[in-house]
Amino acid sequence: MPPRSSKPPVPVCGTKCFGCATRNTSEWSALVATDLVSLDEHKICADYPAGRAIFTQGATCRGIFCVSLGVIALRKSDARGKSVLVRLVTAGETLGYRSFFAGGDYSCTAETMTPARVCFVDKEAVNAIIQRNPVAATAFLQRMAFDLLDAEETQLNQVTMSTRGRFASLLLRLRDEFGVTADDGTITMRIPLSRQDTAAMLGTRPETLARLIRKFEDEGVARFDGRSIVIPDVDALLDEMGA
Amino acid sequence: MPPRSSKPPVPVCGTKCFGCATRNTSEWSALVATDLVSLDEHKICADYPAGRAIFTQGATCRGIFCVSLGVIALRKSDARGKSVLVRLVTAGETLGYRSFFAGGDYSCTAETMTPARVCFVDKEAVNAIIQRNPVAATAFLQRMAFDLLDAEETQLNQVTMSTRGRFASLLLRLRDEFGVTADDGTITMRIPLSRQDTAAMLGTRPETLARLIRKFEDEGVARFDGRSIVIPDVDALLDEMGA
């Protein structure tokens, strides 16, 4: 599946990590002033349109990325073109650190799902900071440990739950990221995912997802309108996860 | 599923990390003499019988473990008792570092598949070493990055491959760990896994695995006798992975 957009990213100059709105949520939150200056000197910031690849599976990893704005999808595909959407990465998160620390080529393709601003930090700068600042290293250790727990969780769900249950589970996770809860408990969200991508997150086909959506609508568990989703009752969804 | 054995581990005294046969393959290979002394002071070594739990899902994580001998299985189970065998850990590898760095309770149960010698290193000692020695931190970063790539690989396989293909893929991975290749290319191995456990690694049921084994035997792809496996031709297995 080729990226939807071939428009090039637009370089953005003069951005300062110090003032980055998302800095406190990233692995860089522990940095001291000197490190931040070093970061500013070595990073390259750019605005990407939606549907653009930031890096491609198999390409050489030369550093890591920091998402300042937007949503990025990590896709992994096998030799025969079948692919999974491994995870979504949102503002304040770091990108490409697995391949960076593992030391090989990228094992995933990262693609913008929305317009996005992403900063690139080259290898040397990252290494220098990690050597100097053990807290930064710990932050990455923690981040990867969480990812690992997440991956194990996903694996377990994939095996023990039906597609229907996994869909309910996905909706719940998407709520944490994109949902707003009204006074009466109704959840509304607009997700940056096409049906194909949603199916790829569940490890299923678009046809199966379409049928699931229909069932959920029929049963009043959720309402779907394009990429907008309304969930009248969270408990109903939680019940689905059991099945 | 309760652990098969309730025999307690037997403490082993006087062991020295410096002389540990597996030290060079673990994350501790970068340590200097002072760190090793510190490790020796803070670690507790013990011999476990086969089928004993080293730690249990949900228990508090108080440090990490180092496998000096034997094979350990990491299992994860959900609320309804369904479980997956996440991975096998062999001599020279570290255990429990995910939960350690993530900071919460254990998300898996670790159980010995063979008699095993395992050392425990408490929280403070690990943290001290990591603070002092950035190379050790990097070693763990690298280890977790590899695990993450592995987990993504597993996820992709789970979705894109049939159970049959995954079984072939598993046999190939087990070969790296337990197999010996004869002059004529024949591979022989004895795996520390019951049928149930093998099925749990594939994310399927024992019945399905039994049928797969029968098919492989009928087609001459592999011969099974209890826990012993003979693979006459690796290429035949590689072909199976495509299907």
Next chain:
DNA sequence: CGGGGGTTTGAGTCCGTTCAAAATACGTGG
């Protein structure tokens, strides 16, 4: 207004599960 991709729906098939029973392996105590 006319493509063209993405989405939905339908019908049929296959793979893997479930339930149940038989066969085998295993550990224990006599």
Next chain:
DNA sequence: CCACGTATTTTGAACGGACTCAAACCCCCG
């Protein structure tokens, strides 16, 4: 060392969920 009871493994038959293939629909964009 053998006999027994239990747990695991294997086999069988039937069911069901998700996939495939194919066509219709829809929406967006040119």
